[in-house]
Amino acid sequence: MKDVYKQAVLAAIAGGEEILSIYNTDFEVEYKGDNSPLTLADQKANEAIVEKLKPLGIPMISEENKNKTFAERQNWSQCWIIDPLDGTKEFVKRNGEFTVNIALVRNQKPTFGVIYVPVTKELFIGLVEENKAYKLVWDEKKNFEDNFIDVKLLNPTESEKMRVVGSRSHMNEDTQQFIEELKTKQNKPVEIVSKGSSLKFCLVAEGLADVYPRFAPTMEWDTAAGQAICEAVSLQVIDQKTQKPMVYNRENLLNNYFLVTKS
Incomplete structure (x- = not known):
């Protein structure tokens, strides 16, 4: 694995450690302008991640940073896209998800993604250029390379059911309508699989679900890492407005609706 990717993995783990330092206390919750929760964990995780990545000299887009204007960003050939705590509602609910x-992201396309689950220490890593994605449980007692001796290669597989990923916090009428239409088209039972945060991408990449429709607002930092992991195993993350794979470092960081599915 390239050194730049190793550093990103270590940054994700460092962010996760900061999150757990708050998660295991009676933390306070504030609310942003859009009424979504913000905790000290978001801020501390962001600081830890930025500290790890800053020496690499690659610009960053983060949910918790004051991001550059598009006039400044549009000439970036590459950048990090960071969500220091995705699934804040799940954090507040203390369900671990x-x-x-x-x-x-290089030339607006995700080339690498890491998703780290602090509570379970699970790591999902997507290397798009190598067409490989991994899942492992991080052991801080081992050095970096030893953690990768026995890893699971992700490989989406067919199922006797059509398993649709639904959000715990964002199931809406559009998503329900998509599911109902799917039921009329499929020759096999349709099953709903629920999961919080970017773990919904991981369900499809791991072969535990077949399709992930997202017909609710998300931002670039909610999806870039998940898209990298999915594309590394030949899944598609299709912008429902352009009908093309989602791209990043756009002028508007708000995503269109999208669909994660097999090619």
């Missing part, structure tokens, strides 16, 4: 997301 929250993640740290870091992606490296």
Whole structure:
């Protein structure tokens, strides 16, 4: 694995450690302008990640940073896209289904993604250029290379059911309508699989679900790492407005609706 990717993995783990330092306390919750929760964990994780990645000299887009204007960003050939705590609602509910997301985007396309689950220490890593994605449980007692001796290669497989990923916090009428239409088209039972945060991408990449429709607002930092992991195993993340794979470092960081599916 390239050194730049190793550093991103270590940054995700460092962010996760900061999150757990708050998660295991009686933390306070503030609210942003859009009424979504913000905790000290978001801020501390972001600081830890930025500290790890800053020496690499690659610009960053992060949910918790004051991001550059598009006039400044549009000439970037590459950048990190970071969500230091994805699934803040899951964090507040204390169900463990929250993640740290870091992606490296080159020419607007994700080439690498890491999703780290602090509570379970699970790591999902996508190397798009190598067409490989991994899942492992991080052991801080081992050095970096030893953690990769026995890893699971992700490989989406067919199922006797059509398993549709639904959000715990964002199931809406559009998504329900998509599911109902799917039921009329499929010759096999349709099953709903629920998961929080970017773990929904991981379900499809791991072969535990078949399709992930997202017909609710997301930002670039919510999806870039998950898209890298999915594309590394030949899944598609299709922008429902352009009908093309989603691209990043756009002028508007708000995503269109999208669909994760097999090619």
